[in-house]
Amino acid sequence: MTQLPPAERLATHTVENQPGLMPPPDLWAGDAPLRAGVAAQGGDAQALAAAAARFGSAEARAEGEEARRDAPRLVLFDRGGRRLDEVRFAPGYHSLMQAGAEAGYAAVAWEGRPGGHVTHAAMVYSLSQVEPGVCCPLTMTYAGVPAMEADPELAETWIPKLTARAYDPAIAPIHEKRAATLGMAMTEKQGGSDVRANTTRADPDGDLWRLTGHKWFCSAPMSDGFLTLAQTEAGLTCFLVPRWLEGARNAIRLQRLKDKLGNRANASSEIEFQGALAHRLGEDGQGVRTIIRMVHHTRLDTAMAPAGLMRAALVEALWWVEGRRAFQKRLIDQPLMRAVLADLALDWEGALAAGLRAARAFDGGDEGERALARIAVALAKYVSNKRAVPVIGEAMEVLGGMGYVEDTPLPMLYREAPLNGIWEGSGNVICLDILRTLAREPRAGEALAAELDAAKGAERAYDAALETHRMRWPGLPAESEARWFAESLGQLFAASVLIRTAPDAVAAGYARTRLGAPRGLMPGAVSGLDEGAILDRLAQG
Template identity: 70%
Template sequence: MFRATETFATHAVANQPEPADPPDPWADDPALRGRLAAQGGDAQTPAALGAAIRDGDAWALGEAARRHPPELRLWDRAGRRLDEVAFHPAWHALMAMGLEAGYAARPWDGRPGGHVAHAAMVYLLTQAEPGVCCPMTMTYAAVPALRADPALAALWVPRLTAAAYDPALAPVAEKRAATMGMAMTEKQGGSDVRANTTRAERDGEDWRLTGHKWFCSAPMSDGFLTLAQAPGGLTCFVVPRWLPDGTRNAIRLQRLKDKCGNRANASAEIEYERAWAQRLGEEGQGVRTILGMVHHTRLDTAMAPAGLMRAALREALWWCEGRRAFGRRLIDQPLMRRVLADLCLDWEGALALGLRVAAAFDRGEQAFARIGVALAKFLANKRCMTVMAEAMEALGGMGYVEDTPMPMLYREAPLNGIWEGSGNVIVLDVLRTLSRVPEAREALEAEWDAGAGDPPYDAALAAFRDRWPGPPDEGDARLWAAQAAALLTASVLARTAPAPVAEGYARARLADCPPVPGALTGLAEGAILARLGGAGPAGESE
């Protein structure tokens, strides 16, 4: 490595950590290797991706993709519509790195441990460039939804599960590999997709869609799963970017979203102007059909925060080991050591629970997978923001400077808690699962019981069961979910992690509920909200 100039006429550079070579995030992470082995995951695929991340310097590629963000190109020089997004070559290199390693393909190739291996790859690649994971995650997750139609599955699934990247602008039948996006959200409804107004009209055997979509992530995907109102009700459709005859489908890009983070990835507003589409699943069953995709994307939004926490904590540790203050290295200062060790419990917990849920996908444990992925997503993302802020603070002023990865990681921290269902949406889904799927509560009880044996854990579990012998009221849903997820995490760690980690988590996260806004009971909510100038909930008296 060439050394930069360190001595100047005015000063010499001192007390700065030495630059490090790009790491292999697989070889450098015994926690990942241990948790993956405990869940029966395939190590070969994530190990290969870890080496590719190091050898291809995915960190430098990610920085280039963020410094040169996607560009919207609506027209060509002659005034013809393009409706395209142009990406920097670094973006394409990262897409190829992930897809060729099997990010979207490995879970569906029939070999055991595929979803656990996929979850590990989400975790690894998130540490280098989180934005590139979005289109690959949706491509992975579209496969179970497409199985609702054998003909569509025959066309799309072999290309979505090819370990290859093909960015060519061409009909899907002419491509060796393809990607799939999603376009559900509309202005008036947000998460309430049943309020969607995009309409679907028959066109022979196929359909034409007309309407506006407020969010469409990865708008250069080869196709999109979307929801529209058909005569029989809200229905799921596949909308390809290119028609079979090689002409462009009537998908009009309106603008790219100017997002807080995730800058390398494009998210767009789009309009369908009688766009050609094919129905997926039964008419009027759109939500049921697309939930297969949402269920799998939630796995990735539960794993990504573990990767973000790992990246931030590794940066903080590198800084603290190489920086001195008050006569000692920062890492030797009792307060700093305690803070970093405490934060590591959240990272280890998110990693362990995420991989346990991924194993449920592999093993066909449908009831546990459904509720487990929601709880993992909820808690990991709530804790991620706290971990990120504290890790940034460990670097002092440098943690707030774009020369370090910390600002990028900080901007990414809230994202996975919003995508695929924000906190309230997730806990309401947990309540629905508890009421409609009795096996889900039974699966949770079995997982909790499997972690018994440590007094702090046993006491916390007994107190939880005493307080909630059944599902909580809606107002208590966040508190219930936070405690249920923390117990679940502690149980998984007790079975798969070293004793210092498992016992530390039980002591630190079960005695006091992990702080989650909305968990406090007994508030005079209307009076408090009125201090903001609002009227409070309808019908509430002060």
């Protein structure tokens, strides 16, 4: 339907020098670095083009706004006082969950086609630009599949429902559903990341178990099942807790919804298991070993999401500077603005390249690629999330006061920016995991070294930085230097991917400003970038 334009001539002034409403950007055809990265790493371009058309549509963006505006509501009881323990969502939330599920967000990596994890990772990147809240339950559903393989009988029941290209929010036991979602509940008050301090206990009940305890964080509490940890006589053990039983609700009591900074469309809760029925998953006393397979895969998504958030913020900033003038010049034509935006774009390019390369390692069929996946995903998660907050903050500043107003998506993106750096291991946890992986798994270090060496000889700044890194740390660093070590190694990894897959302006610009020549601390405090070529990459379809 044709829309009449808004009135520009008002009673007191004429509206001018205000960029119009940006048309929904094409998340595939309008993103040349994504297309090139997917091609380089072996993803499914056709599937991604179709998913992007749905995720990036005006309809999807309106659904995302509705899901955030009409936030999840906790409904504990019915009118007669009977327990419900339900969360109600806006229709837009359910529509986007359906869109993600039907596109294959949780399924494509497990369908046996080449490049499945790369395709999945690119879907995370795309959907994160529109409504990150629905990514959480979809990500956990995707990531739960390899953990479920610890029990063939449970896997036979659950995996076909987790990987169905459908969305079924019905309150019903698993065998009555077309599709299912999976959540996770590990964290307790007293332990946080130290899950071995968990006190939730599991008592045998025939072939099943009864769980009693409290969980401080449980995301997506309307999932059809949860992987959780509880103590048995053998120690910390992993369990699958179904949300709904045959003819009854499992004894999972919702205590409250978390009042979070962002991720508002997704419900996060505190829960109590009050004798909840559960299936043991994996060996008794080996809970961390079992659930870590789910954690490993959720970390891939926390490495990809910040690239999507940065992309969305930079597209908004570019639209603004191309449509607004100051001091008789378009903002995009002003040298300092170009330097800032080009510098920010390099962080986005590095995050996208590192995330897609890590995803390809998840797809790898040999032990070298699988070993690389274990270290690469941690490096990408750490560096990309540490850059997301300042990049999105600077993009907000580009718009001036408008960037701070909810009429634009910048406030939402800024609230989302810290999340993936916290979820599935905050910065210190990830850096210590990097040291542990390199200490315990020599193949991971060997695979990473080969990956870094493969980029040598093309860019002097990269070669010098790699040599400096290896001279500074011939072995593993002291724990107090773990962040410095992880930052250096993570940026070298991103640069190595860009050198092999991106144009010289991007690859050399990243290497020289992140690894080589002196620079200031703030975005835009650089020199020598080919700003035109870098900004063309941000703008071109």
